[in-house]
Amino acid sequence: MFNRRLEAILGITDLHSEHDLTRLVEKHLPLSSVESLLAHRVTHAEIYKLIVPRRTLVRRKSRHESLTRDESDRAIRVARIISQAEEVFGNDTKAAHWLRSSKTRLEGRTPLEMLRTETGARIVEKMLLQLDYGFAA
Numbered sequence: 001m002f003n004r005r006l007e008a009i010l011g012i013t014d015l016h017s018e019h020d021l022t023r024l025v026e027k028h029l030p031l032s033s034v035e036s037l038l039a040h041r042v043t044h045a046e047i048y049k050l051i052v053p054r055r056t057l058v059r060r061k062s063r064h065e066s067l068t069r070d071e072s073d074r075a076i077r078v079a080r081i082i083s084q085a086e087e088v089f090g091n092d093t094k095a096a097h098w099l100r101s102s103k104t105r106l107e108g109r110t111p112l113e114m115l116r117t118e119t120g121a122r123i124v125e126k127m128l129l130q131l132d133y134g135f136a137a
Contacts, residue, residue, distance in 0.1 A: 005086060009079040011036030021080075025073045028066035031057075033075055041096050042078065050115050051075045077121050081111070084125060088132045103127075 003015045010033045012024065034047060034057065048054045051074045052067065060067070067075060085095035099111045105127065106114055114120030 005083040006076075006079055009036060009040045009082055010075065011039075021076055025069055025076060028069060029072040029075055030066050031060060031064075033067065033072075037075065037079065040082065041092065042082070046078075046112060050078050050112070074115075077118065078112075078115055081115055081121060081124055081128075084128050085111075088128050 006021075007013055007015045010024075010029065012029075012033065014020070015024075034051065037047060037051075038044065044054075047057070052060070052071045059065075066072075082095065082099065085099055086092050089095040089098060102108045102110050106123070111124040111127070114124050
């Protein structure tokens with residue numbers, strides 16, 4: 001279920017393991033993954049903040065380039081957290097609301113804002129795991 005959800009969010013196929021995610025980062029995600037994220041309720045502003053700056057994205061589109069390794073890694077980070085939130089909350093609407101609501105535990109920041117760094121993403125993953133197991137996050 002997790003892999004299928006990730007495939008849909010990123011617009012990719014044949015995702016069977018974490019190793020496949022690593023290979024995707026190394027090979028660089030296609031720009032179509034950004035379009036898939038947009039179709040999955042990630043806003044343009046969030047794409048620009050969390051994955052790739054607007055001007056860079058425009059340039060990549062005009063040159064028909066893929067995302068860089070770092071941009072691919074950030075896109076997968078965002079997709080993994082969205083996928084995990086959807087799994088925990090049972091639907092994309094509730095997950096999107098939770099991801100965009102400020103949390104006291106995050107010093108007033110939203111879980112999506114925390115995805116700017118890998119460390120922040122781990123905090124959000126931990127919160128989602130706690131929610132999934134019935135602990136207050």
